[in-house]
Amino acid sequence: MREASRAAEPAEAARAFEAAGARAAAEPDRAAESGRAPESGRAAGGPRAARPQAAPRFPGGPSPDPAGSHHERRIRSFQPRRSRVTTSQGDALRRLWPVWGLDIDGLRTLDLGELFGDGQKRSDKPVVLEIGFGMGEATARMAAADPDTGILAVDVHTPGQGNLLGLAERNGLTNVRVANGDAIILLREMLPPASLDGLRVYFPDPWPKPRHHKRRLIQPDFLTLAAPSLKPGAILHCATDWEPYAEQMLEVLTAHPDFENTQPDGGYAPRPDFRPHTRFEGQGLRKGHVVHDLLFRRVARPGATDARPGATAPEA
Template identity: 80%
Template sequence: MSEQPENTPHTAPVPAPAPDSAGEREQHDEQRAQQRVVRLGSQRFAPGEGPLPDPAGSHYERRIRSFQPRRSRVTAGQAEAMLKRWPDWGLDIDGKRVLDLDEMFGGLPVVLEIGFGMGEATAQMAAADPGTGILAVDVHTPGQGNLLGLADRNGLTNVRVANGDAIILLREMLPPESLAGCRVYFPDPWPKSRHHKRRLIQPDFLTLLAPRLAKGGLLHCATDWEPYAEQMLEVLTAHPDFENSQADGGYAPRPGFRPLTRFEGQGLDKGHVVHDLLFHRR
């Protein structure tokens, strides 16, 4: 390293000039927003700005979970949507309060959607049926941000995004008969035999869900994993609180309100068969 000449003064870094035009100000604001997004790339949002990593903490017993959080990085657009809309349209499942769905959705009937991926299908259903509120639950931060962005850009005020464990939401935070329906589309099939106990559609889950559904409320499941479809049909048929909408006791045709997603289309191209199950609470 060369030495600095003795007669060279030490000078402080020259600060960047303040933007003096609308275009420069816009660019300056965008750069600051990008810096904030980079900081949020670790998915650590300040309380109230976005979802917490583990909202329920250690308040509840440790048990086998049907989901596994995916830790992929949020994009700039997803982070900005989160910062903009989470305070009004997002909630953490902490199990510490009972939700007033009438207040949250302005009196609309509410459907619970468990696991929404990146939210494209949820946004399509919300746009097609603005008279129904959708309480969409997932633990995937990029998907949460993506759905909030879709809802914001398309003016979908009937969507709320919940972060955390749907079991805690059902058990601790939803009043009896507060849901018009529940949707479980393409849940993790946990294909290995030793993991079947992690599948969501089990007798205990149905027993927990049933009292939260209004009488006649619809549980709609869909999967492209044949063994899981068979288990779903067996478990739902045997449960005393649910009744198959199909007279023959089998699978239902895909209803028009469930969009054909890109993921599903890829599966169909590979020869996968998608099964829909529509059961009503007795």
């Protein structure tokens, strides 16, 4: 998924909101001073009436804010995109979300055997986590090619969620589960230790401006957070068409003690056959970009624990 890169800093937005509130509290009501009538439904100097809550677009479908206010604000590596949901995508969300969908609320620990089971029998499939799947076409192709592996696919893009659910139904893919929300919360609070057989991050937002580099997902803090959920030997597979981001990925992965490069020369890997070409990959290739794959293996360190660190990684 290419995550939108035009979001304002959360801290800046919070400071601006607080400053606006302070100004409003310190200044007298200007409508009262000028003699103008107050806005309908609000007395001069009184609080603005709360707007009624809008009805959910897809009752029983993905929540607009699954983790809610019980999780702190952090620097985000993504920004939810507002896009039109087609009729077929909306239908898939309404019908299939209760069956194959998952809101990342941070309130429980997942049982992946139960999640990928059929309601009567637990699954013993290996499970890989994919962070950012866009419209889901590549995810569906990987699921079809390897039906004995479960794919837990995370994204915040509602049309993509509906599209992937529809693809799974039309192609009989019972090994896909679609998760909605922040992958950091999923990794930090909802996945048991050593529960994943792989982690895939394909074409994340490169955040090209230097002041936005802190928003990039693949950073040391993220790797430290993700490592406990990965079984020893699990593969972390990243791909990007943005050269500076590829260099950063290679640098931080090489330096991290929980991962080792699968390539003897310590460099980039050839694209493995199981990774299909994606839309964003095609866009990059048409621009003359070079696509880099990175394949790193989770290593077990003597004396290391599965305790997760504090929440210093960006949201994803």
